[in-house]
Amino acid sequence: MGPVLIFASLIGLTFFVPEWLNLLGAEVALAGVLISTFWGGTRSGLVGMVVAGVCLLAISLLTSGVRIDLVESMALGATGLVVIGLMEVRERRSRQSLLNEKLARVERERQEAMARLDLMEARSNRVELLGEAGVILASSMDLNSTLRKVCDLLLMRLSDWCAIEISEKNGPTLPPIVLHRDESKAVVTEELQSYPLRFDHPYGAAKVISTGEAEFYPSVPRDLIDRIAHDFRHKELLNALGFASLIIVPLRARGHILGTITLARSDPSLRYDKTDLDLAQEFADRVALATDNIRLYESQKHIATTLQESLRPSLVERIPGTEVAVRYAAAGQGVDLGGDFYDIFSYGKTRWAVVIGDVSGRGARAAALTPLLKYTIRTEAMQEHEPSRILTLLNEAILRQSGEDQFCTVAYTRIDPKKDGVHITTVCAGHPAPLILRSDGAVERLGEPGTMLGAVPEVHLTEHRADLRPGDAIILFTDGVIEARRDGENFGEARLYTCSRECVGLGAEEIADTLERAVIDYSQGSLTDDMVILVVKLTPG
Amino acid sequence: MEVGLESEVRGDWTVLRVKGEVDIYTSPNFRTELIRLIEQGRNRIVLDLLGVEFMDSTGLSVLISGKKRTNERDGDLRIVCAEGPVQKILTVTGLDKIFSIHASVEDAT
Numbered sequence: 053m054g055p056v057l058i059f060a061s062l063i064g065l066t067f068f069v070p071e072w073l074n075l076l077g078a079e080v081a082l083a084g085v086l087i088s089t090f091w092g093g094t095r096s097g098l099v100g101m102v103v104a105g106v107c108l109l110a111i112s113l114l115t116s117g118v119r120i121d122l123v124e125s126m127a128l129g130a131t132g133l134v135v136i137g138l139m140e141v142r143e144r145r146s147r148q149s150l151l152n153e154k155l156a157r158v159e160r161e162r163q164e165a166m167a168r169l170d171l172m173e174a175r176s177n178r179v180e181l182l183g184e185a186g187v188i189l190a191s192s193m194d195l196n197s198t199l200r201k202v203c204d205l206l207l208m209r210l211s212d213w214c215a216i217e218i219s220e221k222n223g224p225t226l227p228p229i230v231l232h233r234d235e236s237k238a239v240v241t242e243e244l245q246s247y248p249l250r251f252d253h254p255y256g257a258a259k260v261i262s263t264g265e266a267e268f269y270p271s272v273p274r275d276l277i278d279r280i281a282h283d284f285r286h287k288e289l290l291n292a293l294g295f296a297s298l299i300i301v302p303l304r305a306r307g308h309i310l311g312t313i314t315l316a317r318s319d320p321s322l323r324y325d326k327t328d329l330d331l332a333q334e335f336a337d338r339v340a341l342a343t344d345n346i347r348l349y350e351s352q353k354h355i356a357t358t359l360q361e362s363l364r365p366s367l368v369e370r371i372p373g374t375e376v377a378v379r380y381a382a383a384g385q386g387v388d389l390g391g392d393f394y395d396i397f398s399y400g401k402t403r404w405a406v407v408i409g410d411v412s413g414r415g416a417r418a419a420a421l422t423p424l425l426k427y428t429i430r431t432e433a434m435q436e437h438e439p440s441r442i443l444t445l446l447n448e449a450i451l452r453q454s455g456e457d458q459f460c461t462v463a464y465t466r467i468d469p470k471k472d473g474v475h476i477t478t479v480c481a482g483h484p485a486p487l488i489l490r491s492d493g494a495v496e497r498l499g500e501p502g503t504m505l506g507a508v509p510e511v512h513l514t515e516h517r518a519d520l521r522p523g524d525a526i527i528l529f530t531d532g533v534i535e536a537r538r539d540g541e542n543f544g545e546a547r548l549y550t551c552s553r554e555c556v557g558l559g560a561e562e563i564a565d566t567l568e569r570a571v572i573d574y575s576q577g578s579l580t581d582d583m584v585i586l587v588v589k590l591t592p593g
Numbered sequence: 594m595e596v597g598l599e600s601e602v603r604g605d606w607t608v609l610r611v612k613g614e615v616d617i618y619t620s621p622n623f624r625t626e627l628i629r630l631i632e633q634g635r636n637r638i639v640l641d642l643l644g645v646e647f648m649d650s651t652g653l654s655v656l657i658s659g660k661k662r663t664n665e666r667d668g669d670l671r672i673v674c675a676e677g678p679v680q681k682i683l684t685v686t687g688l689d690k691i692f693s694i695h696a697s698v699e700d701a702t
Contacts, residue, residue: 412650413617457654461686482686503687507657512690531685535649581649 174327178334181209185335189342193349196226202313202339203231210332211315213241213293217257218303218311218343219249226311232293240292247286256280257312260300264309266333267300270323294318301333303340310340356419363393363422364584371396371404371467373474373522375560377587379568383532383579390582391418391460392530395426397433402469405433408528408586409462409483412506421458424449429464439464439479440513443505447481450506459506463499463528473521473590479513481505484531487549489563491523491592493556495549498526522593525563527552532583533567536575543574560589595619597644598626606702607635612644615652624655631659636668639701642679653686660692669693671701 188201199216206214213232219225225248230241249258256279260267269276272295281287297317303310313336317324324332364380382390391411398404407429411418428449432442443464450459461482468475478486482504488496498518503511520526529548536543551570555563564587571583596619597612607630615623630638638659642648656672663670672692674680683689695701 410650412654457658459650459654459657461650482688484685501685501687501689503690504653507653507686507688508660508691510691512687531650540646 174331177209178331181205181331181335182338184209185338189338193346195343195346195350196229198342198346199229199339200231203229206313206315206335207231207233210328210335212318213237213316215244215257215314216303216311216339217249217261217314219257219261220308220310221251221261225249237293240289244286244289244293247282247289250282253282257300257314260302260312261309264302264304266302266329267298268324268329269298270325271320272296272298296320297323299324299329299332301329301336303336303343305337305340305344308344310343312336313339359419359423363419363426365395368394368396369398369404371398371588373469373591375587375589375591377560377564377589379564379585380582381532381568381572381579382582390532391422392532392582392584393422393426394528394584394586395429397430399433399437399466403437404467405429405439406465406467406526406528406586406588407462408486408530408584409460410530410532411460412458417458421450421460424453425460425462429462437466438515439466439477440502440515443479443481443502443513444511447503447505447509447511451509459504461504461531465498465526465528467588470519472593473519473524476518476520476526478516478518480516481511481513482507484529484534484545485516486526486528487552488518488520489525489527489552489555491521491556493553495552520590522590525560525587525589527563527567528584528586528588529567530582530584532579532581533571533585535581536571536583537580538574538576543571547574560587563587563589596623598623600626600630602635603639603698603702606637606639608639608641608698608702610641610644614647615645615655616647616649617651620649620651620655623652624658627655627659628662631662631666631668636663636666638663638668638670639695639698640670640672641698642672642674645674645679648679648682653682653688656688656692671695673698673701 184205185202188198188205191201192198195218199218203214203216212234213230215228215230217226217228219228227245227248230244232238232241249261251258251262254262256267276298277287277290277295281290293316295316296319299315301313301315303312313332315324315328315332364378368376368378370376376396378394380392391413393407393409393411395407396404407426409425411421411425425446428446429442432445436442436445443462446462459482461480461484463478463480463483463486465476465478465486468477476498478499479502480486480499481502485497485499485501488498490496496518499516500514502513505511534543534545534548547570548567551567552563555566558566564585567585567587568583571585572579595613596615597610599610601608601610609627609630611623613619627638627640640656640659645652656670660670670692672679672683672694673696674683674694675696680689680694683692683694693701
């Protein structure tokens with residue numbers, strides 16, 4: 053822009069100077085001005101001005117002797133100098149403003165980068181915190197230990213002290229968990245755990261549970277603790293924890309509020325902000341869902357174990373003149389119920405039945421069919437005395453009431469008293485045959501294979517009879533015993549017979565123990581299926 | 594653990610060859626395949642279980658539902674197996690009297 057202006061002004065000059073101005077001289081001066089301007093323009097500031105000025109003067113002097121008079125050429129040079137000077141000033145100004153602009157842009161970019169960094173840090177904190185929470189929440193089905201680990205994580209990452217209340221307005225309440233980063237405050241936190249929530253005192257966590265809305269105090273007002281505290285001692289304890297900044301978020305899962313998480317910082321220079329509040333809520337949502345799942349699991353487990361207790365009673369009816377022992381070992385855990393069951397009941401005063409069975413499949417479906425079997429057998433036994441008839445009726449009941457792929461195996465033994473011992477009648481419906489361990493160590497198979505129940509309408513069942521004398525025992529079991537596996541090989545009936553033979557002379561409890569241990573040892577502690585071992589031994593005479 | 598399933602048509606019969614272990618994990622695949630064949634109208638089925646190393650009660654339930662379905666469609670389900678784990682479980686559960694059991698696919702078809 054500068055050189056163009058100079059060029060234009062010089063053209064103008066050549067028009068207005070008097071006619072005696074020599075054309076050649078003007079052109080030489082013009083060329084000089086242009087060259088010096090370009091040359092000077094490439095240098096910055098004062099240097100450029102001085103160089104351009106000296107050049108102009110030299111040209112003026114050079115040309116003055118020839119054509120133009122000194123004063124005029126001086127005027128020409130001076131004009132050029134002024135123009136260049138003005139141009140330089142403009143240039144400097146624009147250079148300065150450019151520099152300022154650049155500086156401002158750099159500063160803006162720096163700030164943006166810092167903000168991005170903060171955001172990234174917050175995001176990575178969030179990802180890390182939620183990631184670690186995920187690991188903790190997935191690691192255990194024990195609520196209390198899980199929540200304690202959650203608190204430890206919060207202390208490490210988000211708060212100086214924290215509290216978890218599991219409490220519902222009209223529901224279950226657990227003692228609060230309060231933990232402080234500073235271990236010397238353990239006395240305080242421990243005492244605070246003896247202060248359960250009071251819904252008649254609607255401040256702090258109780259208020260959050262009632263409203264479902266988080267409470268957020270970037271800076272805790274002086275009177276807040278007064279309002280939260282139940283009494284003077286409570287207030288002292290709370291003060292000892294230190295409240296500078298406080299977040300209380302609800303634990304929400306499946307439309308319920310299960311409790312709260314309280315986070316606090318005691319250092320006034322580290323206050324919570326909106327990001328912390330959002331993170332705390334997101335964290336709490338995950339904890340809440342896991343808490344709800346654990347509670348659901350616990351209640352299912354409770355139902356399952358109650359059901360299990362009814363299907364596999366730890367106390368069975370005593371049969372006079374006998375010792376009875378039962379062992380049950382589960383392959384699965386918790387709610388993963390197997391379908392093994394057993395029952396002992398009397399017909400009238402002197403006859404007894406010992407039943408053992410296994411329902412196909414596992415879990416709730418198997419558990420649901422088992423009571424049907426158990427009570428159908430008991431009911432039929434009231435009307436029918438023949439074991440094969442009872443199981444035929446059971447077959448019909450299962451076919452009527454259960455799905456097409458549910459069936460079961462049962463070994464049913466009726467015990468009738470007789471002089472000097474008992475008479476037994478056994479029917480096996482798809483169930484491995486029980487065995488008799490004689491008092492002299494001989495082992496006999498009791499029963500013949502018959503059709504499993506619930507599979508087809510026509511079943512083939514054979515009754516097998518035997519007499520037992522005092523000191524003899526019957527050993528009933530489910531397939532988990534003979535199908536216990538090691539290196540692809542089954543425990544098998546042959547091994548069971550050998551083990552049983554070695555139990556000669558032992559009492560019912562010891563026989564059951566020995567056999568159970570043999571099977572568990574064989575499977576190296578990992579059973580593939582549940583197993584029941586039931587021993588009825590006639591008291592030696 | 595995997596269960597191998599291959600089927601081929603032999604005259605009126607469809608042979609489903611099962612290999613490996615049939616247990617709570619693999620039975621669902623076995624069941625799906627067997628039911629698929631039956632629903633396609635193949636109501637005369639031979640199950641070749643010679644290559645089955647292990648079968649538990651969930652495997653039995655597949656055999657039983659297969660048998661029920663083919664019978665309902667006036668067909669039949671036959672089993673080919675040799676002395677071994679399958680034979681043993683069929684004997685213990687009394688199912689050897691319900692199914693027609695053969696020593697080879699040639700015998701069964």
